[in-house]
Structure formats: C-alpha cells, structure tokens
Amino acid sequence: MVTKIGLDLGYANITLSDTAAGIYREPSVALMDKNTSRILSLGTEATEKASEGGVLVRPFKNGLLYSKEMTGAVIGNAINAVLPAEKLRATLGLPSSILPRQEKELYEMMLDSGVAECYGVHRAMAALIGAGYSPSLCAISVNVGASATEIMVLHNGSILLENTAQIGGEDFDRAVKSYISDQGDVSVSLSVAAAIKERLGAVWQGKPSESIDIEGTLSLTGNRVTMNLTTEDVVGVFEKPLSRLLLEIADIVKKIPLDYVKDIFENGIVLTGGGALLFGLDRMIERILEIPVVLPADPMDSVAKGLSRINNFLPARMRGQSKDITAQLAKLYEARKENAK
Numbered sequence: 616m617v618t619k620i621g622l623d624l625g626y627a628n629i630t631l632s633d634t635a636a637g638i639y640r641e642p643s644v645a646l647m648d649k650n651t652s653r654i655l656s657l658g659t660e661a662t663e664k665a666s667e668g669g670v671l672v673r674p675f676k677n678g679l680l681y682s683k684e685m686t687g688a689v690i691g692n693a694i695n696a697v698l699p700a701e702k703l704r705a706t707l708g709l710p711s712s713i714l715p716r717q718e719k720e721l722y723e724m725m726l727d728s729g730v731a732e733c734y735g736v737h738r739a740m741a742a743l744i745g746a747g748y749s750p751s752l753c754a755i756s757v758n759v760g761a762s763a764t765e766i767m768v769l770h771n772g773s774i775l776l777e778n779t780a781q782i783g784g785e786d787f788d789r790a791v792k793s794y795i796s797d798q799g800d801v802s803v804s805l806s807v808a809a810a811i812k813e814r815l816g817a818v819w820q821g822k823p824s825e826s827i828d829i830e831g832t833l834s835l836t837g838n839r840v841t842m843n844l845t846t847e848d849v850v851g852v853f854e855k856p857l858s859r860l861l862l863e864i865a866d867i868v869k870k871i872p873l874d875y876v877k878d879i880f881e882n883g884i885v886l887t888g889g890g891a892l893l894f895g896l897d898r899m900i901e902r903i904l905e906i907p908v909v910l911p912a913d914p915m916d917s918v919a920k921g922l923s924r925i926n927n928f929l930p931a932r933m934r935g936q937s938k939d940i941t942a943q944l945a946k947l948y949e950a951r952k953e954n955a956k
C-alpha cells in the first residue's frame with residue numbers, strides 16, 4: 616500500500632491533504648528557546664505556549680529555510696499526523712522563486728521525515744488543480760499566501776509567465792496594526808491584527824457589520840487596554856497593500872502575448888490561498904483589472920487538495936524522483952487513464 620499525500624508548506628500554515636483522511640492544517644511554526652535554540656514545541660502547541668516564553672519561528676519564508684533542524688521538525692510533526700503507512704509518496708508545493716539548493720534541501724528533509732518518494736509542484740499550478748481545473752487549461756492562477764503571492768499564466772497547459780510577488784496577507788495585517796497605532800497610540804500584535812482583518816476586514820462594500828473587542832498595549836504607559844472596533848472602522852485601511860497586490864497581478868497580465876489574451880481571459884483569474892478570503896478581494900480584482908475572477912470553495916485548501924489530486928494521477932512508477940514536475944503535469948494528466956490501468 617502506498618499512501619499519497621499532498622503537502623503545502625506555507626509561511627503561515629502547513630496543510631496536508633490525503634484523499635482518504637482529508638485536510639489537516641497546523642500553523643507552520645516552531646517555538647524555540649532563546650538561549651539554547653532548542654525546539655520547545657511545534658505547530659498549534661507552539662502558538663499556545665508562546666506566551667510562556669521562547670521565540671516563535673516560521674521556517675518557510677518563500678522557500679528560505681530557517682534551519683534544517685527546525686524545518687525538518689515542522690515537516691515531521693505534520694507528517695506524523697497522518698496514519699503511518701507502509702510507504703508514503705508526497706507531492707510538495709513549491710514557490711516558483713525557490714532556489715535549486717533550497718529545493719534539494721526540502722526533498723532531503725522529506726525523505727528524512729520518512730517519505731519514500733517526493734515530487735515538487737509550483738503552488739500556483741497545484742492551486743488550479745485543487746480548485747477543480749485540469750492542468751491543460753488557459754487561466755491565470757493567483758495564490759495569495761501570508762507572505763507572498765504566487766502568480767502563473769497558463770495557456771493550454773503551458774506555463775507562459777510566472778512570478779512570486781512579495782506581498783501577502785501579512786502586509787494587510789501590518790496595515791491594520793499601523794491604523795490602530797495611529798488612532799489611539801495602541802500597539803497590537805500582528806496575530807491580533809490578523810484576527811481583526813479576518814473578522815472585520817473588507818475591500819468591497821456589503822460585508823455585514825460587526826464589532827469586536829481587542830486587547831492592546833498603550834504605547835506611552837505600557838498598560839493593557841481594551842478597544843472596540845467595527846467593520847466601518849477598518850474600511851479603507853487596506854488601500855496600500857491592496858494597490859500593491861493589484862499592481863503585481865497587472866504587471867504579469869500585461870505581459871501576456873496578445874494572441875493568447877482572449878483564451879486566457881475567458882477563464883480569467885482563479886483566486887486561492889488564505890488571502891483570497893479577504894471580503895470582496897475577488898470583486899475588487901475583477902472590477903479594477905476587468906478580468907473575470909473565480910473564487911473556489913475553501914480557497915485556503917486549494918494547493919494541498921491539488922497536490923493530493925496530482926499525486927493520485929501520477930503513474931505508479933515515475934522516472935526519477937525528488938524533482939520539480941510542474942511543467943510535465945499537463946502531459947501526465949492527459950496520460951492518467953493509462954496510469955490508472
């Protein structure tokens with residue numbers, strides 16, 4: 616028996632998808648002892664114990680690995696969550712900007728974590744497949760993660776353009792944080808800012824109004840204070856990161872050769888990643904860039920889901936392993952009926 620898993624190693628979350636067991640997600644963090652650099656705890660437990668001391672480290676920043684030990688531990692922690700099987704075959708989500716050396720290290724860590732076979736796929740491609748498309752389509756994939764956005768333009772399965780844009784959900788969190796600090800000299804953590812964005816944030820009208828109490832620190836005295844915030848308060852906060860994100864997408868779109876524009880604009884943009892959940896982002900992109908935007912159900916799971924679907928249509932015997940198979944996917948997908956035999 617071979618268990619086939621898809622693993623999306625994001626800056627914020629590590630998401631594992633197994634067609635039988637479903638989706639499993641953990642924050643991709645490790646809690647490290649400041650003095651000894653020893654790993655104290657991992658994932659959800661690490662975020663819960665962070666207030667007791669230690670530093671929280673996110674090992675996956677655009678493929679830049681913090682340390683081999685820490686990255687390996689975070690990967691191992693997630694893999695151990697799936698039932699042990701005789702043999703694990705994994706497909707791994709990669710940022711398109713990953714350097715060959717970092718990619719090689721990632722595969723080595725996967726093998727060290729007990730995976731028997733491992734293949735890499737660019738996140739933007741996996742996201743399309745997870746959203747229910749075939750890899751041989753014409754479309755623009757935009758995957759908005761916490762630290763970066765992966766953009767890919769496909770024409771009949773060939774990759775025309777690709778970029779990792781250095782803008783993501785955390786830039787929107789920073790906008791919330793600085794708004795609160797400007798308003799009342801109150802400082803909140805980035806994770807509180809993220810929670811405010813997720814509950815109240817919107818870049819388009821029509822979000823039902825809500826209000827929440829948040830805790831922060833008065834900058835002058837250091838005293839803890841509680842503030843009340845409403846949906847209306849944070850309207851307009853996202854102008855800067857939003858326009859950067861729109862510019863990054865537009866930058867790629869304007870490079871599409873004219874002959875391909877019609878085909879590609881027909882399907883338009885498939886918007887995925889946790890950042891796609893920001894209220895109204897799909898409509899805003901559609902309005903400003905004048906390209907149809909599709910927001911699939913559960914956009915945060917698209918990459919991991921796509922990776923496990925890919926793993927299931929790869930042939931039982933692949934030529935070579937520990938390599939990037941993004942460019943071959945359309946061909947492998949067309950051949951899948953043969954593989955299923």
Ligand SMILES: Nc1ncnc2c1ncn2[C@@H]1O[C@H](COP(=O)(O)OP(=O)(O)O)[C@@H](O)[C@H]1O
Pocket residue numbers: 624625626627628629759760761762763783784785809812813814816888889890891892893894915
């Ligand atoms: N409801 C929401 N509204 C806006 N942003 C959200 C929402 N839910 C999650 N996010 C954002 O999605 C990002 C995490 O998405 P994810 O795809 O898991 O990132 P990564 O792949 O970088 O780990 C975070 O910035 C988080 O704040």
Ligand SMILES: [Mg+2]
Pocket residue numbers: 623625759760761888889918
């Ligand atoms: Mg992601």
